[in-house]
Each structure stands twice: as C-alpha cells, then as structure tokens.
Amino acid sequence: MKNIYCEKCSAEITDKSNLVITTYFLTVKTYHDSCYSKTLKSWETLFLGNEPINGTSGNVKAILAFVLAMILILGPYALLGVVVLYIPLMRLYAWYSIERQLE
Numbered sequence: 001m002k003n004i005y006c007e008k009c010s011a012e013i014t015d016k017s018n019l020v021i022t023t024y025f026l027t028v029k030t031y032h033d034s035c036y037s038k039t040l041k042s043w044e045t046l047f048l049g050n051e052p053i054n055g056t057s058g059n060v061k062a063i064l065a066f067v068l069a070m071i072l073i074l075g076p077y078a079l080l081g082v083v084v085l086y087i088p089l090m091r092l093y094a095w096y097s098i099e100r101q102l103e
C-alpha cells in the first residue's frame with residue numbers, strides 16, 4: 001500500500017472519487033478533482049492530457065484504443081498499432097500503480 005499525493009497541492013488523495021489521473025509525457029500524474037480543474041486553467045495544460053485517463057470516459061477510450069491497436073497490428077500498420085497500444089497500457093499502468101492503492 002502506498003500513499004497517493006496530489007501534484008498540485010501535495011496533499012494526500014484518499015478518495016478514489018476525488019482522484020484524477022492524467023498523462024504527462026511518459027509518466028502519470030495524480031490530482032484532486034478540484035486541483036485538476038485549476039491546473040487545466042494554467043499554462044501546465046500545454047503539457048497535460050486534455051482529459052483524465054481514469055473514470056468511465058478513460059476506460060471506454062482505453063478499450064477502443066486497444067481494439068484499434070489490435071486491428072492495426074494484425075493489418076499492414078503494425079507500427080502504428082504499437083503506438084496506439086500506448087493508451088490502454090498507460091490506463092492499465094495507472095490502475096495498477098495508483099487506483100488499486102485506493103481500493
């Protein structure tokens with residue numbers, strides 16, 4: 001069990017419903033829901049994903065990306081498929097390393 005801290009205010013995040021996970025280049029960052037909204041309004045948004053990767057929309061996107069990746073990998077665009085596969089892999093990683101800790 002490890003503690004999850006907010007990138008913005010450095011306080012601990014204890015409630016999964018208050019957790020926002022987003023990607024920052026090849027890493028994942030965690031925020032409180034309210035801190036994430038504030039961050040979105042600042043310059044940092046240039047480097048952050050536009051939307052959280054957790055929650056329902058994140059899950060749907062990860063599943064769609066996984067299906068698309070499989071189609072691409074089995075077709076003539078294998079390399080592109082590997083790139084698309086990054087989305088569900090990050091989703092899985094975020095769940096494994098962060099969300100699991102709050103369950």
Ligand SMILES: [Zn+2]
Nearest residue numbers: 006009032035
């Ligand atoms: Zn915070």
